Structure formats: structure tokens, C-alpha cells
Amino acid sequence: MAIRTSQSDIIEALVLPRIVRLGPNLYGAAFCLMKLLPARFILDRARAAGILEPGGVVIETSSGTFGLALAMLCRLRGYQLILVSDPAIEPPLQRRLEQLGARVEIVRTPASVGGYQGARLARMAELQAEFPRHFWPSQYDNPDNPRAYAPFAELLAESVGHVGVLVGAVGSGGSMCGTTSYLRSVFPEMTAVGVDTHRSTLFGQADGKRLLRGLGNSLMPRNVDHTTFDEIHWVSASDGFSGTRALHAEHALYMGPTSGAGYLVAKWWAARRPEVNVVVTLPDEGYRYQDTVYNDAWLRENDVYRDGLPDNPRRVNHPHDAGPDWSYLSWNRKSYEHVLGTTFSQVAVSP
Numbered sequence: 001m002a003i004r005t006s007q008s009d010i011i012e013a014l015v016l017p018r019i020v021r022l023g024p025n026l027y028g029a030a031f032c033l034m035k036l037l038p039a040r041f042i043l044d045r046a047r048a049a050g051i052l053e054p055g056g057v058v059i060e061t062s063s064g065t066f067g068l069a070l071a072m073l074c075r076l077r078g079y080q081l082i083l084v085s086d087p088a089i090e091p092p093l094q095r096r097l098e099q100l101g102a103r104v105e106i107v108r109t110p111a112s113v114g115g116y117q118g119a120r121l122a123r124m125a126e127l128q129a130e131f132p133r134h135f136w137p138s139q140y141d142n143p144d145n146p147r148a149y150a151p152f153a154e155l156l157a158e159s160v161g162h163v164g165v166l167v168g169a170v171g172s173g174g175s176m177c178g179t180t181s182y183l184r185s186v187f188p189e190m191t192a193v194g195v196d197t198h199r200s201t202l203f204g205q206a207d208g209k210r211l212l213r214g215l216g217n218s219l220m221p222r223n224v225d226h227t228t229f230d231e232i233h234w235v236s237a238s239d240g241f242s243g244t245r246a247l248h249a250e251h252a253l254y255m256g257p258t259s260g261a262g263y264l265v266a267k268w269w270a271a272r273r274p275e276v277n278v279v280v281t282l283p284d285e286g287y288r289y290q291d292t293v294y295n296d297a298w299l300r301e302n303d304v305y306r307d308g309l310p311d312n313p314r315r316v317n318h319p320h321d322a323g324p325d326w327s328y329l330s331w332n333r334k335s336y337e338h339v340l341g342t343t344f345s346q347v348a349v350s351p
Helices: 007-015 036-048 065-077 091-099 115-130 150-160 174-184 237-251 257-272 296-301 336-340
Strands: 018-023 026-030 057-061 080-085 103-106 165-169 191-196 231-234 278-282 327-330
Touching: 007 036, 007 065, 018 150, 018 237, 018 257, 026 150, 026 257, 036 065, 036 174, 057 065, 057 115, 065 080, 065 091, 080 115, 091 103, 150 174, 165 174, 165 257, 174 191, 174 278, 191 257, 237 257, 257 278
Parallel strands: 026 278, 057 080, 080 103, 165 191, 165 278, 191 231
Antiparallel strands: 018 026, 231 327
């Protein structure tokens, strides 16, 4: 049952970020929950098209903030939500999802191809057959995901003025590819810097276990347009977590680890290019990570504690050379095939 409340006011108050100045030429877009933008836009478009019926069932795979955004919207709008996730989901997030009325299904065994992402998609297909009149937001492949970022791009142009460099984490591809597309209609020479992590397949590395979550992927979303990016950075878990802690210590911004990874890269860029405005997206707040990223004991137990930020990344000439620490590659708005010399479908993905 939908909660009778001023839901439009609640979402409007949360959907766009605060633009905060982090340095002479460095700005942060601090979101409460960035994924509210695409989740709201996708549900609105589905409802307008008659695909999502009143009281309908929404089924999606998520272990992070897109699932939380859907849970908030579905609770307020009276939809049933089923989310498929894996053991990496933080218990506090799972509890919050369930308290918002979502049904959370956890797959326990990774697929031989695609890892847990592949296993989640397989379970979701079973649920879709069980609920044939469902709606699937499909954040990885739905073009309404990148299209949702027009209001954010407009806010940046109004608040910052000329945006010379945009830095942000890449997961589904929606935020960076969508925001860059809109901003380049005004600032065609704007540099787009994507932040990934090691053992993510998005920019040519083999799939593997990743402790730094919220960015990277085991599969290739259709919403990742590789020709968007001028430069790609692979940030390790220890470096990303140290960036998160530095963002809090230096600016009192209590954000998640994708924000910290982006901040690390953006701070370096802003120091190198003092003549241009650098903007970094800070996708979500840090309350989910109080017992992990903000806990020295957990960092030491996982061998990812770092005292202070690294000075500089290491430049590489090929994605296979990136790692284990912070590394970057000049991508130069090229296709995946051009950089890697092969299509993604031909790349071996480890279990």
C-alpha cells in the first residue's frame, strides 16, 4: 500500500546534489543518493508508457544504491519491489531495503561466466517468469539511465560555470556517460575521467574479486560508451578507502568509497590543471560504511589500511598493465575494440 505523503517533495529534496567547493578549482557534487535520478526517471517513463501498472511488480538486480533508490520510490508509489543481490550486500543496507518493503533475494554461488552478476541475472530471469507482468528497470542497459542526468548537468553548468574536467566512478555507465553527453553540448572540449578499480572488466581487465564496491563490473553494460572517456584510472581498495577518509577529514563530507576514489583522482587532476574547473561526482553518503571503510580495525583486518593519500598514479600504456596500485591510461575517446584490439565478447572472464 502506498504511503500517503508528499512524495514529490521528498524526492525533489533529495534527488540533486549540493555543489561544494573543495579547492580553488575543485568542486564536488555531493549527492545524498545519486541513483534516485535514474530510478525516478526510469519509473516515470515506464509509467507514462503504460509498462508499469499501478501496484505493479518491479524486479531488478542490485547490491547497492540503485536498489535503495528503487526501494524508496516503490514504497512511496505503491509498487512491489523484488531485488536480487549477492553476499556482498551490506547487512545494514539489506535491512533498510526490507524495512522499505522490498523483497531481497540473495544468490550464494557465482556463475562460471559473469561471477555473481551472472548468477543474479539468472535468478532474476526465474523471477521474471514467475511474475510475467513485471517491470524491469535494467539500469545497466536501459538508455533512460544516462538520459536521466540532464538536470544534474544543467545544475553543474549553472553552479560552476565552465566545466573543464568531469571525474566520476563508472559502474553502470549511466552517470558519467549521460552527464558528459549533456555537458559536452555546452563544453565540447570537456575532459571526462572515468574511475574504475582493478579486476573490473569495464576497461579491459579480467574479472576478479573486488573489495572496492560501487564501481566496476563483471559484465559489460550497454550504457557504458567507451568513446566518452579521455582518461581511465584504476584505483585500488586501499587508495579508494584512503580517499574516502581524506574527504571526511579535510572537508567533513561523510561519503561512500566511490566518492573517495573519485576525490583522489579529481584532487590530483585539479592540482595539475589549476586553470580549469574540475568537478567530481560524490554519489552517496557514508553511513553504510561506518563498520568498514570508517573503521581502522576492519581496514587492517583486510590489509587495506593506508595512512595518508598516495602522491601520484602510475601511467600505463595498456589496461593489462594497470595495478595493483593506482594507475591511469589515456583512453582518448576510443572504443573498447580500438584500445583492446578485441571485442568484449571475446574476452575470457574468470569465475
